Amino acid sequence: MSDWAQAPPPGDELTETGTRRMKINMGPQHPSTHGVLRLMLELDGETVTQAACDIGYLHTGIEKEAEAKTWVQAVTLTDRLDYLCPLINNLCYSLAVERLLGLEIPPLAQWMRVMLSELTRINSHLVWLGTHAMDIGAMSVFLYCMREREDILRIFEMFSGQRMMTSYFRPGGLYLEPPRGWQGPVKKFLASFPSKVDEYEDLLTANPIFLRRTKGVGHAALEDLVDYGVTGPMIRAAGLAWDIRKSEPYSSYEKFDFDVPVRTESDVYARYQVRVEEMRQSARIAQQALEGMPSGPWKADAPKILLPDREQMKTEMESLIHHFKIVTEGYRVPEGEVYQVVESPRGELGYYVVSDGGTHPYRCFVRGPSFGNLQSLPKLVEGRLVADAIAALGSTDFVLGDVDR
């Protein structure tokens, strides 16, 4: 219609500079929004004046679904929340349920959990590094990252039979006995991994294009980030040395020796440096777990909670009854509530689990780290260029499965 030429659409007033603000929609299918995030940007020329996130496109009602599952069945749902670190989600849920049950976990299971959690962290950071570098134009890093990720996924497959939806940690210990000869592939991976990190750093750390796209971009003050509920590498890149593995150790993390990388610049580059250093530290923890792996049972001694061995089930009446009860009804968890936190690759992952004494979780709330981190996004992008918004978006390292749940 001819009206278009004369009158601006409502909301598009002229600014002081004589230009017109434009509202644009980024996503939900934009490649740099990694999943289905919709950003609504208001632009003045190329500058973002206002930004807002629209989430919920991936909402699958996992918290509601958990209420209809038995305690052990709900483990499989936790994989699907943050699909880049399924094992850490399994771990957090298992720890919460174990605290409600008052279960003691044998050392082997605890160390195995630490080792696999750290491999998961590397896996998640690799995907982040590859996609983030690709977002800002460094295409080849992605291929390097996927190469190492493949090795980690093979290790997961060897342990649990699954590459991504592992469900390997269960309340009470592990799902299966660690496979014979598991040390080989893990040792091989850890031996070569530090040199692979050097390769990524060769491609990016001093790369002038990468530096100009990331230095000073997406800056936010530490107090603001804390206020918005931001956790994990983002907050460590803003100068706060807070890591839940150190401050509230779980699963015998206190027995491992590692550093918490901290930067103070609080920009995209600082977040990159923190995550790259975290990969090195994770490999160090996994190496310690591999070398000092204790021997002994791999699950707790709790016949009413964990399925009995096949052999026992066939020869002992008691075990058969337990098996039948666990499979048909599930086990009961004492009344109570716990909030268990772990350090996920993205920050504070928390499970607030409430039991009414029944065989199903009464309420299972997941405090996904991406949710809090994404909430701070307008703070990172407002007043900056659109192209920088892509870099800032990548640096928050969100997983929509974790945001929308």
Added chain:
Amino acid sequence: MLPDVLAKQPTVAALEAWDASAILDGKYDRSELTLVIEPERIADVCCFLKKERQYNRLAAVTAVDWWPAEPRFEVVYLLHSLPLNERLRLKCRLPGDAAQIETVCRVWKAADWYEREVFDLFGIRFRNHPNLTRIMMPEGWQGHPLRKDYPTAGRYSYQGEAIS
């Protein structure tokens, strides 16, 4: 009166000295401290805890539905103090009928999305919230899915958002 084990906690003692009527109940279970707060006082209590007790982080806000019991809803605030490395859980019990509570957005910005989520999935209203709209479910959705009386079977076809 609060049990002795609670009154010894410095946070509880400080809160009691400030306003004893704000704490209705509490427990210390599995090394986690929970306080039940008078719903009308929640924003003041949060403000006090942030300023005087260094609870500078709000980890999350969520809710639990105890339908058909009354009071039906429990709004749960998961607080964390980075300087003290302490966690605290606050709870407010709300009736099932027209449940509403004051927002804590002015204390921590993090509350914004969490309160929207509780509003969306439980139907609890937060007074003075800057933008209380649905966040997970689409606009125009019927009902609040995390309520215990929300039907989990049957047919419902979402008609889409009404475009005016």
